[in-house]
Amino acid sequence: MVIERLENVSIAQDIVIDPSRNAVEIVGVSKIFKKSKPLTHRLFKRKKEHEKREVRAVDDVSLTIKRREIVGILGANGSGKSTLVRMLSTLLIPDTGQVRIFGYDIEKDERMVQRLINRVSVEASFFKMPGAEARAKIRSILGRLGIPKDRIGQPLEHMSRGMQQKVAIARAFLTSPTVLLLDEPTTGLDPRSKIEVQNFVRELRETHDATILITTHDMDEAEALCDRVAIIDQGRIVAQGTVEELKQAVMERTERLTPVTMNEVFMHYTVAHLITDADIARYGSWEKAFEAYEAQKEDESGE
Numbered sequence: 001m002v003i004e005r006l007e008n009v010s011i012a013q014d015i016v017i018d019p020s021r022n023a024v025e026i027v028g029v030s031k032i033f034k035k036s037k038p039l040t041h042r043l044f045k046r047k048k049e050h051e052k053r054e055v056r057a058v059d060d061v062s063l064t065i066k067r068r069e070i071v072g073i074l075g076a077n078g079s080g081k082s083t084l085v086r087m088l089s090t091l092l093i094p095d096t097g098q099v100r101i102f103g104y105d106i107e108k109d110e111r112m113v114q115r116l117i118n119r120v121s122v123e124a125s126f127f128k129m130p131g132a133e134a135r136a137k138i139r140s141i142l143g144r145l146g147i148p149k150d151r152i153g154q155p156l157e158h159m160s161r162g163m164q165q166k167v168a169i170a171r172a173f174l175t176s177p178t179v180l181l182l183d184e185p186t187t188g189l190d191p192r193s194k195i196e197v198q199n200f201v202r203e204l205r206e207t208h209d210a211t212i213l214i215t216t217h218d219m220d221e222a223e224a225l226c227d228r229v230a231i232i233d234q235g236r237i238v239a240q241g242t243v244e245e246l247k248q249a250v251m252e253r254t255e256r257l258t259p260v261t262m263n264e265v266f267m268h269y270t271v272a273h274l275i276t277d278a279d280i281a282r283y284g285s286w287e288k289a290f291e292a293y294e295a296q297k298e299d300e301s302g303e
Contacts, residue, residue: 229246231265
């Protein structure tokens with residue numbers, strides 16, 4: 001049952017927080033994974049050291065998030081945004097650099113950090129919380145997320161992906177986290193459900209004094225919800241600022257006289273080559289020029 005899956009969540013208490021500190025400080029953080037070379041490459045290389053290659057999932061990232069900010073990390077699949085969130089939530093340890101949550105180091109003060117943060121995912125495992133008060137809170141949260149009362153008692157596995165995502169978000173809200181990490185929180189939700197979740201995120205910030213970091217590749221969501229955004233590409237943050245600041249910067253760089261969209265901002269910063277009017281004329285549209293240069297990057301990085 002949904003309500004049973006949401007029981008036994010321990011709420012962070014008696015934690016001393018200095019309100020003058022930044023909520024999140026990421027300083028020079030990198031994370032490298034070892035991956036196997038493609039088979040065609042290994043056939044021509046006999047030495048063992050050639051069988052693995054280094055992949056910099058996160059590459060020298062620095063970012064500061066102030067208390068009560070909603071900050072978006074925008075990136076394509078494989079850009080490094082989810083790896084960054086896993087490090088913030090202590091699920092991964094950085095190879096280099098430092099991460100602090102309200103001054104607490106994620107390695108030295110791991111237990112304390114875990115009490116300050118919560119991360120939304122749609123995994124099958126859920127913590128539990130006893131008591132009638134907890135059940136009332138669960139029903140209230142699920143109701144505010146648009147989950148019908150007659151669905152609350154149903155088995156989680158019988159729910160749609162969108163409904164399961166709402167339950168995952170409700171679980172995170174139960175702990176009243178000081179820092180909430182939302183890793184693509186509205187993926188799989190219909191437009192109405194997406195708006196309900198976005199409204200609830202704003203409410204959480206206002207009523208619980210929460211700082212919220214969201215990863216997404218939904219530009220409309222980032223524009224509607226985030227105070228600031230950081231764009232990550234190939235493990236590096238290539239741009240950060242408010243939506244309006246980034247739009248203005250792209251207009252100036254491309255010498256555009258008409259307003260640009262966040263999709264155009266994203267595409268501008270996630271290609272190695274700055275797309276020009278000549279590129280647009282050559283390929284027929286900004287989107288097709290972007291796709292061409294993305295394909296070029298993949299060819300250049302191929303082993």
